[in-house]
Amino acid sequence: MKPIFIAFTLLFAIQISAQQKAWPNELITTPVKSNYQKTSTYAEVMSYIEALQRRSDLLHLEYMATSKEGKKIPVVVIANPRVTSPEEAKKSGKPVMYIQGNIHSGEVEGKEIVQQLMRDILLGDKKHLLDNQILIFAPIYNTDSNDKMKQGRRPSQEDSPVEVGIRANSQGLDLNRDGIKMEAFETNGLIQNVLNKWNPEMLVDLHTTNGTWHGYGITYAPSYHYAGEKAPYDFTWDVLLPEVTEKIDKNYKVKIGPYGYYSTRQGWPPTSIYTYNHHPRYIVNQMGLRNKVGILSEAFAHDRLYERMNGTYGFVAEILEFTHKNGEEMAAINAKAEKDAIDNVLNNAGKVKKGVRFKMVALEKKIANYRTYDYIPYTNKEGKKSYIRSGKIIDVPNVANLSKFDATISTTLPRGYYLPKSMKPIVDHLRKQGIKVTELKKRKKVTGAVFMIDELKNATRKFEGHNMATVTGKYVSKTSTFKKGDFWVDMAQPLTNLAFYTLEPQSDDGLVSWNFFDAYLKEQGVNTKPVEYPVFKSYPTK
Numbered sequence: 141m142k143p144i145f146i147a148f149t150l151l152f153a154i155q156i157s158a159q160q161k162a163w164p165n166e167l168i169t170t171p172v173k174s175n176y177q178k179t180s181t182y183a184e185v186m187s188y189i190e191a192l193q194r195r196s197d198l199l200h201l202e203y204m205a206t207s208k209e210g211k212k213i214p215v216v217v218i219a220n221p222r223v224t225s226p227e228e229a230k231k232s233g234k235p236v237m238y239i240q241g242n243i244h245s246g247e248v249e250g251k252e253i254v255q256q257l258m259r260d261i262l263l264g265d266k267k268h269l270l271d272n273q274i275l276i277f278a279p280i281y282n283t284d285s286n287d288k289m290k291q292g293r294r295p296s297q298e299d300s301p302v303e304v305g306i307r308a309n310s311q312g313l314d315l316n317r318d319g320i321k322m323e324a325f326e327t328n329g330l331i332q333n334v335l336n337k338w339n340p341e342m343l344v345d346l347h348t349t350n351g352t353w354h355g356y357g358i359t360y361a362p363s364y365h366y367a368g369e370k371a372p373y374d375f376t377w378d379v380l381l382p383e384v385t386e387k388i389d390k391n392y393k394v395k396i397g398p399y400g401y402y403s404t405r406q407g408w409p410p411t412s413i414y415t416y417n418h419h420p421r422y423i424v425n426q427m428g429l430r431n432k433v434g435i436l437s438e439a440f441a442h443d444r445l446y447e448r449m450n451g452t453y454g455f456v457a458e459i460l461e462f463t464h465k466n467g468e469e470m471a472a473i474n475a476k477a478e479k480d481a482i483d484n485v486l487n488n489a490g491k492v493k494k495g496v497r498f499k500m501v502a503l504e505k506k507i508a509n510y511r512t513y514d515y516i517p518y519t520n521k522e523g524k525k526s527y528i529r530s531g532k533i534i535d536v537p538n539v540a541n542l543s544k545f546d547a548t549i550s551t552t553l554p555r556g557y558y559l560p561k562s563m564k565p566i567v568d569h570l571r572k573q574g575i576k577v578t579e580l581k582k583r584k585k586v587t588g589a590v591f592m593i594d595e596l597k598n599a600t601r602k603f604e605g606h607n608m609a610t611v612t613g614k615y616v617s618k619t620s621t622f623k624k625g626d627f628w629v630d631m632a633q634p635l636t637n638l639a640f641y642t643l644e645p646q647s648d649d650g651l652v653s654w655n656f657f658d659a660y661l662k663e664q665g666v667n668t669k670p671v672e673y674p675v676f677k678s679y680p681t682k
């Protein structure tokens with residue numbers, strides 16, 4: 141080779157390696173630029189997305205909603221070739237995967253790594269992740285509260301970064317409790333303009349834990365949806381998460397494990413950990429009721445921000461490597477789950493029962509080795525046994541994992557539900573969730589059952605602004621006539637499991653729970669006499 145040619149080749153090689161390592165300033169995230177002291181503002185996330193947009197034609201930017209304070213919530217669709225509509229996505233035959241950061245504004249690493257990951261996929265070493273899938277990223281779901289930064293907001297994160305935003309949205313709502321009642325602008329955007337519109341096969345929701353000193357960089361949970369189809373859950377729990385656990389350890393040096401809490405009040409070492417609830421108000425759980433995969437990611441709060449970002453980046457990157465290889469299979473499993481749910485209605489309505497209230501129990505399989513910081517027993521001033529945390533991480537063998545949910549109340553699966561015209565607000569809500577409801581074109585006599593409510597009870601303490609309701613009573617057989625203009629929810633539809641959980645009166649996270657029927661029931665005199673629940677459950681005619 142001629143010397144000049146060698147020099148040119150060398151220069152070219154140097155340039156390439158420099159490109160891989162040194163990104164232009166506008167493609168470096170705020171934490172990296174600030175030595176992990178700061179997290180991105182909404183404006184910084186938007187200019188980062190715009191900087192990517194100037195450099196890549198594979199990116200399509202849209203907005204799921206406008207927040208209360210007028211911020212447009214970005215949804216970044218990345219595909220090769222670029223797609224700009226769900227129709228184009230469908231035509232490509234590639235499954236859609238959705239990753240969401242910053243649902244709780246103080247939990248910032250998801251927001252940061254989503255920006256980095258989009259960059260690395262579009263312009264860096266992860267371009268292959270677009271070969272077989274379409275990726276949708278929402279880096280900053282909770283926009284308003286992100287920018288209300290202050291020191292000391294999340295004590296367990298020990299000011300890393302120094303200042304963070306507020307957990308609730310600017311309406312004062314926890315966005316991860318809003319999946320059924322849909323009161324937040326953000327939830328309406330997510331459900332209607334991401335889930336219903338783009339129909340992703342998987343949702344990954346990025347959080348930071350609130351405190352337990354387990355020994356994992358990330359803890360995870362699949363979608364707990366015990367009224368739904370089991371196959372997407374099984375695939376997540378038995379196939380996806382074990383493979384990702386191995387890969388993230390190898391490629392990112394991060395140990396990950398199942399999400400859960402323990403308390404030293406039960407003694408030491410722990411014999412069990414318990415998870416959070418199965419309710420579909422949590423968006424990850426709702427994915428299961430929608431026959432899809434949901435994954436919760438919780439970075440270890442006590443780690444420094446750069447470690448939490450490394451862990452969360454590794455977790456999402458390895459999940460997307462997995463879906464790059466197995467996305468088609470995942471989509472097929474989800475499609476079969478949807479078909480199974482519909483077939484169950486067509487073949488078994490009026491015959492089988494499904495759970496509507498659940499209690500948490502242990503999985504059959506214990507955790508072989510549970511990683512946690514060790515605690516040392518001592519006797520306190522009152523002479524009682526107490527525990528102090530040490531700096532050592534230990535493996536505790538055979539720890540029970542309370543992350544299964546057994547039904548405490550089950551009720552018969554209907555062929556459909558009828559609602560009178562006056563229940564239009566309920567129907568509007570079902571439609572926002574994506575549930576199909578039709579209007580009757582003519583009078584119809586139907587057989588089935590109604591739920592007679594003996595008692596309506598409201599919780600004395602408010603939760604998310606609600607005195608949540610429970611009803612007691614029983615189903616009684618009935619024949620009713622519905623008129624033209626009344627409503628019919630045909631349960632042979634894709635979101636049948638969600639419709640069941642939402643509409644059943646005894647459900648522990650349905651519309652009754654969130655006070656949608658309180659005013660009507662009180663007007664009908666539920667405080668003094670039994671009242672009929674105004675949603676008629678129909679069974680197939682023999």
Ligand SMILES: [Zn+2]
Pocket residue numbers: 244247346347348
């Ligand atoms: Zn959170």
